[in-house]
Amino acid sequence: MNNNQPLLVIWWPKALDQTRAEEEGRTIRVRYEVLARSGDKLHGGDEALNKLPKDLPCLVLVNPTELGLFAVVPPKLSGAKLKEALPFLVEPYLLNEPEENHVSLWSNLPSHANGARLAAVLGKIRARSIVSTCTQHGLKLAGLSCETLRERTGSEGAAWLSGQDFILVDGIDTPLLTPTGQPAVLKVMLQRRLQQLGAPMIQLSSNDHAWLHSQVDGALGENKIQATDRAPVEPLPRLLTKSLLGADELRKMGMRPMANQGGLSKLLTPALVLAAVAVLGLNALAFKAERANAAIExxxxxxxxxxxxxxxxxxxxxxxxxxxxxxLNAGLDTSNAQGLSALLHEVGQAMDQAPFNSMVDFAWADNTLSVRFNANVTEEQQGAALQKLKARRLDAKWLTGAKSNLPVLQVKKGATR
Known part of the structure; x- marks a missing residue:
C-alpha cells in the first residue's frame, strides 16, 4: 500500500440499518471521506456503497455503538497467550460467549490507575458481515477500526462531533459517546465526566464548541471547556495502525490485506513465470491436502x-x-430455564437494539435479576425490551436505581399473570 495514496474512510452503518437494506434489496448508503494521509479532507459525502472508488485503500470505521470499550488490567502475558486470554478477561462485561468476540488492547488510558488499558470488543458475526460486504463490492480494505479509538494530541481532553454522535476522550476513562439528539443525556454524561477526579480540561474545535454551547446551559462549568483552532484529536488515517482485526483474521474471512506495492511492477513478469511453474507442482499436493482436510473435518x-x-x-x-x-462437573443445571444464565440470555436478546456497551452491571438476589444500563438506553428501547420479556412470560419492569439515575431492568423468575 502506497503511504502517499489518499485514503477512503467509510463510517459503517448499524447492523439494523444494514440488515433492513439487504432485506429490501437496497445497497446500503454510507458516509464517506477521501483524506490525504495528513488527515486533510479532499472530498466526501453520502453515497451508495457500490459507487465508492475501488482503487483507493479503504479504512472502515465500525459504528461506535457496536464496539465495546472497557478499562481492564491485562495479565502478565504476551503474544499468543495474551491474545487467547483477552476474550475471557472481558467476559464479565458481556452477555455473549467469549469465543464469539474479537478483543484487542490499546494504550489509550495513560492516566488510568493500576496500569489499565483499553480493551475493544467486536462481535465476530458483525466483523464477518462487514468484511464480506466489502469483498462483495470490491473495496480494498486496509483496516477495520472505530472512531472512539482516536487519541488526543495533547494532555487535555478532546471532544468532537461525528455524524449523530458526540465523542469525548480524556485518557482517564473509557471514551464517552452520547447521541447529539438527546441534549439531556449529553448534559448528564458530560457533567459526570467533568466531576471525575483528575479530569482534564476539554478542548473542541470552534464549530463543535459553538454547537455544544447551544445544547447545554452554563451549569457545566465553561472554564473546563475550551475552543481551539486546531483539531485536538489525531487524524483519522492514524487509525490504520489500530485495526480491530489483524491480517491473519482478515485472510480467514477471505479478504487479502493490502501490501506495499512500491517497486513491484518491474518484478511482476518474472514472478508470474516462476509462479506458473510452481503451481503445476503444487496443484497435486494441494489436491491431496484438501482431501485429507475434508476427511478430518x-x-x-x-x-x-x-x-x-x-x-x-x-x-x-x-x-x-x-x-x-x-x-457437568460443577453440577450446573444447564436445562433450568429459570436460572441466572437463562435470564441473562433473555435480557441480552431483549436488549438487542441497545448500544453494544450500554450494560453497567447486574445483581442476582431472591430469584431476581437486576441489570443496570447506561443513560444512553432510550425509552423506546426500554419499552421494546419489556414487551419481548413479557412475551416470554417473564415478570419484568424498569426501575430507577437507588444510587444513581441509571435505568435498571428487573426480571424475576416465574411467569407474569
Missing amino acids: TQITESYTQALPNIPMVADPLLLIEREKRN
Missing part, C-alpha cells in the same frame, strides 16, 4: 454431533466440549 463434525447433539458448533469444538464437561 467430517470426522470432527461427526464426533462433535455425537457428544453434543443439541448444541450448534459456533466455535472450536474442543473448547465447546470442554466447557460442557466443566458445567
Whole structure:
C-alpha cells in the first residue's frame, strides 16, 4: 500500500440499518471521506456503497455503538497467550460467549490507575458481515477500526462531533459517546465526566464548541471547556495502525490485506513465470491436502454431533466440549430455564437494539435479576425490551436505581399473570 495514496474512510452503518437494506434489496448508503494521509479532507459525502472508488485503500470505521470499550488490567502475558486470554478477561462485561468476540488492547488510558488499558470488543458475526460486504463490492480494505479509538494530541481532553454522535476522550476513562439528539443525556454524561477526579480540561474545535454551547446551559462549568483552532484529536488515517482485526483474521474471512506495492511492477513478469511453474507442482499436493482436510473435518463434525447433539458448533469444538464437561462437573443445571444464565440470555436478546456497551452491571438476589444500563438506553428501547420479556412470560419492569439515575431492568423468575 502506497503511504502517499489518499485514503477512503467509510463510517459503517448499524447492523439494523444494514440488515433492513439487504432485506429490501437496497445497497446500503454510507458516509464517506477521501483524506490525504495528513488527515486533510479532499472530498466526501453520502453515497451508495457500490459507487465508492475501488482503487483507493479503504479504512472502515465500525459504528461506535457496536464496539465495546472497557478499562481492564491485562495479565502478565504476551503474544499468543495474551491474545487467547483477552476474550475471557472481558467476559464479565458481556452477555455473549467469549469465543464469539474479537478483543484487542490499546494504550489509550495513560492516566488510568493500576496500569489499565483499553480493551475493544467486536462481535465476530458483525466483523464477518462487514468484511464480506466489502469483498462483495470490491473495496480494498486496509483496516477495520472505530472512531472512539482516536487519541488526543495533547494532555487535555478532546471532544468532537461525528455524524449523530458526540465523542469525548480524556485518557482517564473509557471514551464517552452520547447521541447529539438527546441534549439531556449529553448534559448528564458530560457533567459526570467533568466531576471525575483528575479530569482534564476539554478542548473542541470552534464549530463543535459553538454547537455544544447551544445544547447545554452554563451549569457545566465553561472554564473546563475550551475552543481551539486546531483539531485536538489525531487524524483519522492514524487509525490504520489500530485495526480491530489483524491480517491473519482478515485472510480467514477471505479478504487479502493490502501490501506495499512500491517497486513491484518491474518484478511482476518474472514472478508470474516462476509462479506458473510452481503451481503445476503444487496443484497435486494441494489436491491431496484438501482431501485429507475434508476427511478430518467430517470426522470432527461427526464426533462433535455425537457428544453434543443439541448444541450448534459456533466455535472450536474442543473448547465447546470442554466447557460442557466443566458445567457437568460443577453440577450446573444447564436445562433450568429459570436460572441466572437463562435470564441473562433473555435480557441480552431483549436488549438487542441497545448500544453494544450500554450494560453497567447486574445483581442476582431472591430469584431476581437486576441489570443496570447506561443513560444512553432510550425509552423506546426500554419499552421494546419489556414487551419481548413479557412475551416470554417473564415478570419484568424498569426501575430507577437507588444510587444513581441509571435505568435498571428487573426480571424475576416465574411467569407474569
